[in-house]
Amino acid sequence: MDVLLVGRHLRARRRAVGWTLEELGAKVGMAPSQLSMFENGRREPRLSQLDALADALGLAVADLLVPDAPDARTAMELELDRYQRQPLYAELHLPTVPPTRALPQPVLESLVGLHRELRRRAEQAIATPEEARRANTELRLWLRSRDNHLPEFEQAAADLLAVVDHRTGALKHHDVGRMAKHLGFSLIHVNDLPHSTRSVIDLENGRIYLPPASIPGGHGLRALALQAMAHRVLGHTEPRDYAEFLRQRLEINYFAAACLMPQEASVAFLRAAKDRRDLAIEDFRDAFGVTHEAAALRLMNLATVHLGLPVHFLRVRDDGAIQKAYENDGLPLPADVSGSVEGQLVHPAWAARAAFERTNRTTEFYQFTDTPAGTYWCSTQTGTSATEEFSITVGVRFADSKWFRGADTAGRADARVSGAPRSAEEAALVEHWRGKAWPSARLHAHVLAPLPAGTFPGVDDEEVYRFLEVHASR
Incomplete structure (x- = not known):
């Protein structure tokens, strides 16, 4: 409303x-x-x-409740109100102007005109990756509308798992191979996969090509194989646009997770932990032999529908930028004018960033955080990839923290104020140094990248065809 x-x-x-x-x-x-x-x-x-x-x-x-304003003046008042409630205006820390009848018409028109231009310039600034960012935002909001749970893919995973009679525990590599064979594929490990791919499916000869090595625990190769199989199970066709490409990526990731952590066994495990008031990502991870991130995402898929717990998930780089985020618990994620959260910096007080300041990072970091939308409890684990450090966070509203291990933490941070400096000391600091500093920024490669060409975005078609031609004869 x-x-x-x-x-x-x-x-x-x-x-x-x-x-x-x-x-x-x-x-x-x-x-x-x-x-x-x-x-x-x-x-x-x-x-x-x-x-x-x-x-x-x-x-x-x-x-x-009709969506149209009763008259033109009211339409402008509503437009001004909506602009002033958006993050773009909040970042300016300017007072809001109540859109009442007392506001003179010329002033109202000028304010709305300024807001329109402000939004136009902000949209222009993100025009290069706009299609991908908007499509990804729409996909995140669609998933939130379904409480991050997709029962049709849960059933598809259960049907395939029935082929090998797998019910709980870590899914074996051997069983993944049997599942592939049931679908008409054999799994082939090679050293020369095209650089732009994670796997390649040879539809003509019924082969799935995978890399030769895996991350510790074996989760990587199992997930890659299952993701490749998902394209066949879910009936995917060549994506018509970037939105469909991203949708397919989400679906195969969900399907693979539902195979590695079957719904029935996962829900039973989580409910038992909730009954003990001892929900913990690390236990969930170890029970099914997956990565911490996979377990955190899987909890997000199941928590609301099966445990009655709205949750949020964050993957954040060590510089504070969001790489991946999902929420249905009202956490106020930072967003740009298009609604995209990827690349936005989370508040320094959030657990997703505070965890990097710890000396001992071997265990999960627990923290309560006060935000403009209320207080949240979070569990964060840091990790390292080949190129960067990152943190994985799962959190819930204060009232739901009682079900989790670490809810007794004394750690608490205040993230209710953000953006421009608030104290006189900070304001003086900015005033003194504005225009006198010239840092050399670290440029992320994706910033200047246009939308990738090719049948599958980011993939060199000819490189894939050459690869298949070489291996088809072996």
């Missing part, structure tokens, strides 16, 4: 019938001050109150 829009519909109808706030209040048994707050969007009416107001004004409740 857009509270301000509903309020404006109320005001327009009340004035159309010629009633004052006092007259309408007398008919529905509400104080004029309360009605004024409804009309100005400062309080959300309950459904029963909406029903009473609509009845008194000769309307249906649906008439108060």
Whole structure:
């Protein structure tokens, strides 16, 4: 519900019938001050109150919920209100201007015009990777709308696991090979995979080519093989655009995770841990022989639907930039004007960044964090890839922390203030050095990269075809 829009519909109808706030209040048994707050969007009416107001004004409740503004002036007021509630404006730390009837029309038009230009320039600044970022944002929001749970892929994974009668524990490499054979494929490990690929499927000869080595624990090769098989199981065709390519990537990752950590066994394990108030990613990870990140993502898939726990997941680089993020617990993720969170810096006080400051990183780091949206409990584990350090975080709202190991932590941080300096000392520091510093920035290669060409984004088609031609005859 857009509270301000509903309020404006109320005001327009009340004035159309010629009633004052006092007259309408007398008919529905509400104080004029309360009605004024409804009309100005400062309080959300309950459904029963909406029903009473609509009845008194000769309307249906649906008439108060239509998405169109009642007049052009109201449309501009709503537009100004929406602009001022977006992160782009919040980053400026400027006061908001209430979009009331007292605001002169020329001033309203000027403010809306400035906001439109501000947004246009922000959108222009992200134009190069815009298609991919927007598609990825839409995919993240779609997944959130489903509580990060995709039952159709859970069932597809269960059906394939039934072929090898796997129910719980670590999925064996041998069983992954049997699953591939059931689908008409053999797994081949080679040293010369094309640089832009993680695996290659030879549809003509029924082969899946994989790298020769794996990360510790064997999770890497099993996951890669299962992801490749997922394309066949899920009926994927060549992606028509970047959005479909990203959607397929999400689906094969989900499918592979559902095979490595079957839903029935995973839920049983997690429910038992919750009953003991001892939920822990490290235990979940070890029970199924996967990576910490895989276990954290899998918990996110299952926690809301099966445990009643809204959660958030973060993968953050050591510089504080988000690489991957999902949430359905209201965590206020930083976002750019397009709604994308990848590349945005999380608050320095968040556990995802604070964990890098620890000397001992062998165990999970627990912390309560106060944010503008409330207090959250987080469990963070740091790791190292070939090129960088990163952290994996799973967190829940304060009220749900009681189910997790580490909920008794004394660690707490305040992340309610961010952005521009707040203290006089910080403001003076910025004023002194503004225009006098010239750092040499570390440029990430993807910043200047256009959208990759080819049938599969980022993959050199000819390199793949040469690879298949060489191996097809062996």
